[in-house]
Amino acid sequence: MKTAFIYTDTYLDYDYGPTHPLRVFRLKLAQELIRAYGLLDLPSVQSISTIKADEDDLALFHSREYLDILKQANDGHLRGDAYTYGLGPGDNPIFTGLYDWSLWITGATLQAVDFVASGKGKVAFNIAGGLHHALRSRASGFCYINDPVIGILKLLSLGKRVAYIDIDAHHGDGVQKAFYQTNRVLTISLHETGYSLFPGTGFEYEIGEGEGEGYSVNLPFPLYTDDESYLWAFEEIVPELIDRFKPDVVVTQLGVDTFFDDPLTNLHLSMDGFEKVLRRMKTLAPKWVALGGGGYNVSNVARAWALAWAVMNGVELNEDLPEAYVKIATEFGIHDKKLRGDRSPFFHSEKKEIQAEVERVVNYIKSIVFPKVEA
Numbered sequence: 276m277k278t279a280f281i282y283t284d285t286y287l288d289y290d291y292g293p294t295h296p297l298r299v300f301r302l303k304l305a306q307e308l309i310r311a312y313g314l315l316d317l318p319s320v321q322s323i324s325t326i327k328a329d330e331d332d333l334a335l336f337h338s339r340e341y342l343d344i345l346k347q348a349n350d351g352h353l354r355g356d357a358y359t360y361g362l363g364p365g366d367n368p369i370f371t372g373l374y375d376w377s378l379w380i381t382g383a384t385l386q387a388v389d390f391v392a393s394g395k396g397k398v399a400f401n402i403a404g405g406l407h408h409a410l411r412s413r414a415s416g417f418c419y420i421n422d423p424v425i426g427i428l429k430l431l432s433l434g435k436r437v438a439y440i441d442i443d444a445h446h447g448d449g450v451q452k453a454f455y456q457t458n459r460v461l462t463i464s465l466h467e468t469g470y471s472l473f474p475g476t477g478f479e480y481e482i483g484e485g486e487g488e489g490y491s492v493n494l495p496f497p498l499y500t501d502d503e504s505y506l507w508a509f510e511e512i513v514p515e516l517i518d519r520f521k522p523d524v525v526v527t528q529l530g531v532d533t534f535f536d537d538p539l540t541n542l543h544l545s546m547d548g549f550e551k552v553l554r555r556m557k558t559l560a561p562k563w564v565a566l567g568g569g570g571y572n573v574s575n576v577a578r579a580w581a582l583a584w585a586v587m588n589g590v591e592l593n594e595d596l597p598e599a600y601v602k603i604a605t606e607f608g609i610h611d612k613k614l615r616g617d618r619s620p621f622f623h624s625e626k627k628e629i630q631a632e633v634e635r636v637v638n639y640i641k642s643i644v645f646p647k648v649e650a
């Protein structure tokens with residue numbers, strides 16, 4: 276069965292600015308590592324160059340008024356009312372080409388959707404996508420356009436039943452909000468608790484409204500949650516929900532800011548835990564649109580998404596990073612030589628308390644949410 280990897284070096288034309296934590300070159304490094312491992316040369320792999328979306332695609336979700344503001348900001352200049360749409364110095368800076376950047380990313384997500392929905396293949400990966408915080412008329416959390424929502428809307432228009440699984444350290448609030456009142460999309464977000472991390476939402480009692488009640492699922496984790504508790508909770512909740520909902524397509528947001536050495540967050544997962552989640556996702560997704568997401572330790576991003584792509588293609592990778600990649604990474608100041616790297620070196624005296632809190636949340640979802648999701 277074919278798989279598609281969607282990418283273009285054009286992404287490198289855009290830059291959030293020298294002090295912003297989202298480094299666009301992480302996409303280049305991930306692609307270089309994937310290439311160096313030979314994962315674009317497999318007979319099953321189709322390497323697809325990104326094509327820009329057009330404005331009508333963005334308007335599937337976003338307001339025309341907001342799109343006009345983004346177009347105005349495309350020249351890199353801040354205008355009076357941009358602030359009211361979440362734009363300006365800080366999380367969502369105005370940089371040259373930001374509207375074009377959004378068109379490229381959304382285009383790649385729509386290409387991934389087309390690839391699996393048309394039956395060309397089973398899995399498609401857009402590492403640039405997964406910008407899950409953007410709202411209908413507002414930029415938020417480094418996200419201007421919500422490509423997961425647009426991709427899901429496209430799948431719905433093709434008559435597909437869609438489940439969305441978001442493993443970014445931050446709550447997938449924009450996607451949840453877009454589908455909060457419908458049972459046509461099941462959204463599941465696993466993230467660090469909103470008590471300690473942006474955007475401050477994603478509590479277990481946010482379960483959807485009206486017809487959508489039970490179809491928004493949140494698994495918030497306490498600070499310092501490690502692989503063991505995370506994997507246990509994933510296994511208790513996600514397979515059962517997918518089994519009940521029976522999606523045609525699973526869309527995943529594969530943010531890799533959950534690792535113990537990510538500079539922005541406080542979860543303590545390792546590459547090993549991430550890989551196990553990916554292997555499980557593969558068994559759950561009849562068809563799979565995989566999107567990127569957060570990740571602010573650039574070496575982790577490259578290694579984790581290379582590992583993810585290997586899992587999607589059923590290939591085992593050598594633990595030693597390929598020489599060709601190490602050479603390029605060194606130019607970016609990255610000196611890792613191993614694929615999986617270390618597990619969290621932290622010892623947690625509160626491990627028992629963390630597991631108890633995770634069990635409380637899991638039990639809540641089982642008793643309150645499970646019965647609402649029709650089998």
Ligand SMILES: [Zn+2]
Nearest residue numbers: 443444445569
């Ligand atoms: Zn994130």
